[in-house]
Amino acid sequence: MESFSPQLMQRFDVPGPRYTSYPTADQFREDPEGAALRNGLGGQVSSVALPLSVYLHVPFCESVCYYCACNKIVTKDHGRAEEYLSYLRREIHSVSSILNGLRGERVQVSQIHLGGGSPTFLGDDQLSVLMHYISGQFSVPGDAECSIEVDPRTVDGLRLAKLREMRFNRLSFGVQDFDLRVQEAIHRVQSYEQVEALMHAARQLRFDSVNLDLIYGLPHQNEETFTRTLEQVCTLRPDRVALYAYAHLPKRFKPQRRIDPVALPNVETKLRLLDKAIEALLHAGYEYIGMDHFALPGDVLAQARKAGRLQRNFQGYHTGTGGDLLGFGVSAISQVGGVYSQNLKTLEGYYGALDEGRLPVERSLMLHDDDRLRREVIMGLMCQGRLEVRSLEKRHGIHFEEYFSDALSRLQEFEGFGLLKRTADELEVTSVGWFFVRPMAMAFDRYLWQHQDHQRFSRVL
Ligand code: SF4
Structure with a gap:
């Protein structure tokens, strides 16, 4: 794998999520x-x-x-x-x-x-x-x-x-x-x-x-x-x-x-x-x-x-x-059956919920269709470094270019730097691009762009 330049590092060292989950x-x-x-x-x-x-x-x-x-x-x-x-x-x-x-x-x-x-x-x-x-x-x-x-x-x-x-x-x-x-x-x-x-x-x-x-x-x-x-x-x-x-x-x-x-x-x-x-x-x-x-x-x-x-x-x-x-224990997170769920974060709360016969949950999220689609895209980039556009379109009944027009325009800069290759059928992260896959994934994060609040995350590098 090639190394990369300090200029690239500085340009893409922005605050962003680690995507251990999406959303x-x-x-x-x-x-x-x-x-x-x-x-x-x-x-x-x-x-x-x-x-x-x-x-x-x-x-x-x-x-x-x-x-x-x-x-x-x-x-x-x-x-x-x-x-x-x-x-x-x-x-x-x-x-x-x-x-x-x-x-x-x-x-x-x-x-x-x-x-x-x-x-x-x-x-x-x-x-x-x-x-x-x-x-x-x-x-x-x-x-x-x-x-x-x-x-x-x-x-x-x-x-x-x-x-x-x-x-x-x-x-x-x-x-x-x-x-x-x-x-x-x-x-x-x-x-x-x-x-x-x-x-x-x-x-x-x-x-x-x-x-x-x-x-x-x-x-x-x-x-x-x-x-x-x-x-x-x-x-x-x-x-x-x-x-x-x-x-x-x-x-x-x-x-x-x-x-x-x-x-x-x-x-x-x-x-x-x-x-x-x-x-x-x-x-x-x-x-x-x-x-x-x-x-x-x-x-x-x-x-x-x-x-x-x-x-x-x-x-x-x-x-x-x-x-x-x-996930079991105080603050642990589960991902099961299309649901994310996080346990209570204090021992007092965790013990109290179990004493009352409740699951010790604090917060959760049921994924809807758009979440599932974007999760597949983001995890595809983060884990495989590539996306097969046509099969994604079939599975989710979308037209990729239309559905993700905003995201694709955000990705143009990555293409310009040689970090991502794009054809009509595929997105592929290059070997140097692997180090910047997190800011690339951010292009597809609906919540991030809706709220424009990247600053609450740590920097990607
Ligand atoms: S204080 Fe934090 S970093 Fe240190 S051992 Fe405990 S959990 Fe790990």
């Missing part, structure tokens, strides 16, 4: 009774896409990272986990009862993902009970993808071995940067040696895939320090690397107020860090999967991309082996 989560509307989710789960049985993916949100962390924008609860009181797990099981039971009851059998789940927060805040026994519980409520085949986000400061080789016994076969380590000065400024100190030992253990335990998360744009990062971090990452050779941009929004995210803005790299430096990272990862043999994600050619994510099976949901890119997504 984006800010379009969800209040739904305290969870009516839309009930409808998605059971209204039209055939519209639930099986096998399901399951996401379990564990909100607790022992200490706060200053860059954090996640929904988490910082506590050292591990006793709080037991109460949370009892409510989580109640929620899982309510939802699985609806789904299984309609089919007269346990529905199949092919992907399980634990995220947070820090799932490894839970003890081994608690994690094991949770995994057993899921396997009891759903039918989980032996080759299901089971992944867990791991805070390297909370595990050792022995804990990884326990995770492997519990059927986890994919790990994601939060690294962000190996430079000590950067780590101190973000309040997340973990040595290279610590992560190296875990990577070694993960290999010996034969985890199918190991991901490392990195962030660029953090305080005190510069080209020299970040190049060193990238070299260390390439030496560890994880199967996947997720490279996120830090968005400094201290008004929205309280922990970020503890980051000294003077220490943050400026926009030009930040773009150079991104450029360095892309160059280093491609040079080391990684393939660019799409927005933020890189994978070695043998990884299933890279294979799914080549086979045109890549999909995107609230966890980012995935291999496309799972259908609809059920």
